Amino acid sequence: MKLQFAIQIADAVSCIHQNDIIHCDLHSDNILIHQNTIKLADFGLSRRLAEVSTQKDILGIVPYIDPQHFQEQTKNDTNGYHYKPSKKSDVYSVGVLLWEISSGQKPFKSYDKFYQKPKLIMEIINGKRESPIPNTPIDYINIYIKCWQNNSDDRPDMQKVFSDLKSIKLNTNETKAFELYKEAAEKGDIMAIKDLGNCYQNGIGIEKDETKAFELYKEAAEKGQIDAILNLGYYYQNGIGTKKNETKAFEIYKEVAEKGQIDAILNLGYCYRNGIGTEKDETKAFELYREVAEKGSTSATNNLGNCYENGIGTEKDENKAFELYKEAAEKGNIFALGNLGNCYFYGIGIVKDENKAFKLYKEAAEKGSSRCNTKSWKLLSKWNRN
Numbered sequence: 001m002k003l004q005f006a007i008q009i010a011d012a013v014s015c016i017h018q019n020d021i022i023h024c025d026l027h028s029d030n031i032l033i034h035q036n037t038i039k040l041a042d043f044g045l046s047r048r049l050a051e052v053s054t055q056k057d058i059l060g061i062v063p064y065i066d067p068q069h070f071q072e073q074t075k076n077d078t079n080g081y082h083y084k085p086s087k088k089s090d091v092y093s094v095g096v097l098l099w100e101i102s103s104g105q106k107p108f109k110s111y112d113k114f115y116q117k118p119k120l121i122m123e124i125i126n127g128k129r130e131s132p133i134p135n136t137p138i139d140y141i142n143i144y145i146k147c148w149q150n151n152s153d154d155r156p157d158m159q160k161v162f163s164d165l166k167s168i169k170l171n172t173n174e175t176k177a178f179e180l181y182k183e184a185a186e187k188g189d190i191m192a193i194k195d196l197g198n199c200y201q202n203g204i205g206i207e208k209d210e211t212k213a214f215e216l217y218k219e220a221a222e223k224g225q226i227d228a229i230l231n232l233g234y235y236y237q238n239g240i241g242t243k244k245n246e247t248k249a250f251e252i253y254k255e256v257a258e259k260g261q262i263d264a265i266l267n268l269g270y271c272y273r274n275g276i277g278t279e280k281d282e283t284k285a286f287e288l289y290r291e292v293a294e295k296g297s298t299s300a301t302n303n304l305g306n307c308y309e310n311g312i313g314t315e316k317d318e319n320k321a322f323e324l325y326k327e328a329a330e331k332g333n334i335f336a337l338g339n340l341g342n343c344y345f346y347g348i349g350i351v352k353d354e355n356k357a358f359k360l361y362k363e364a365a366e367k368g369s370s371r372c373n374t375k376s377w378k379l380l381s382k383w384n385r386n
Helices: 002-018 087-103 114-125 138-147 158-167 172-186 190-202 210-222 226-238 246-257 262-274 282-293 298-310 318-330 334-346 354-366 370-385
Strands: 031-034 037-040
Touching: 002 037, 002 087, 002 158, 087 138, 087 158, 138 158, 172 190, 190 210, 190 226, 210 226, 226 246, 226 262, 246 262, 262 282, 262 298, 282 298, 298 318, 298 334, 318 334, 334 354
Parallel strands: none
Antiparallel strands: 031 037
């Protein structure tokens, strides 16, 4: 999946370069992902090559900016001004993005304070770059290292980056797994048909193909495979690999929920709560969440807490909400950790305690919650200002 994202970014930037447009502000906050498809955003600094002029001010996020942008030109006609952006400026930014994809973290995140910006600029000028992440394919590392060369003439063009990324072979084990699932699926193995759909859904051992994944889930679902039926409902609900059909999704969730499948009951509750494929019925949603919470689902316990906090399908009870969030959080539910943090931050069902809120946000962020990561940094910034 990471490689597919890298390929999509390179393809998108290559496309605008072929039209003689440079983005000038590529960084991860300008990369949007919708249904696992990459979209470039924020073309506010973008220019056609013929319109590009030298720039005196440094605009953008420092770790992604071409180092040449920080150095004054020596040519007489531009003396005193900074580097003139080019396609190779975008190539440098893409190199940093490729490293970020492999690492799962922002570049130079230890330089997050404003006063550290001049120091980081000087270190980048002097060749400082992030270190490759262990177990990253060497071919991938070589591509982004070439992209972030200090001399722009030493960097490849985006078409070359795109071509090299596409040539990286898929993980041998994933390819073998795909082949084995395919072989078993062709013999009618229901689980293998479902697993083959998962390979197409996530690009495991094969290029991602959501339409093919839908067809395989549908085939396995028609043979009674519960997980495939549930996946089929999700695809109908969100219009993945097929035309969106919320009514059909609701019917599928209802069918599987009647067989006691916990995730299906949760999804059915979500449909009732939000009126997806059926009339909105918050009381029914509350009852379904309670039913699954009693079976040990931390997601349902968290959802039930939200119902009590906001009076959805039941009377509002912030104390009960706090207890449920706490119960789910203690069992490791990331969303519950964040909600428990909110309780301490806003004083919901408990005495307000920003220190406790920060610890919970931080714990949730370390487990992968980007929303809580933002909240923890905002709290930290607030304390620093005070």
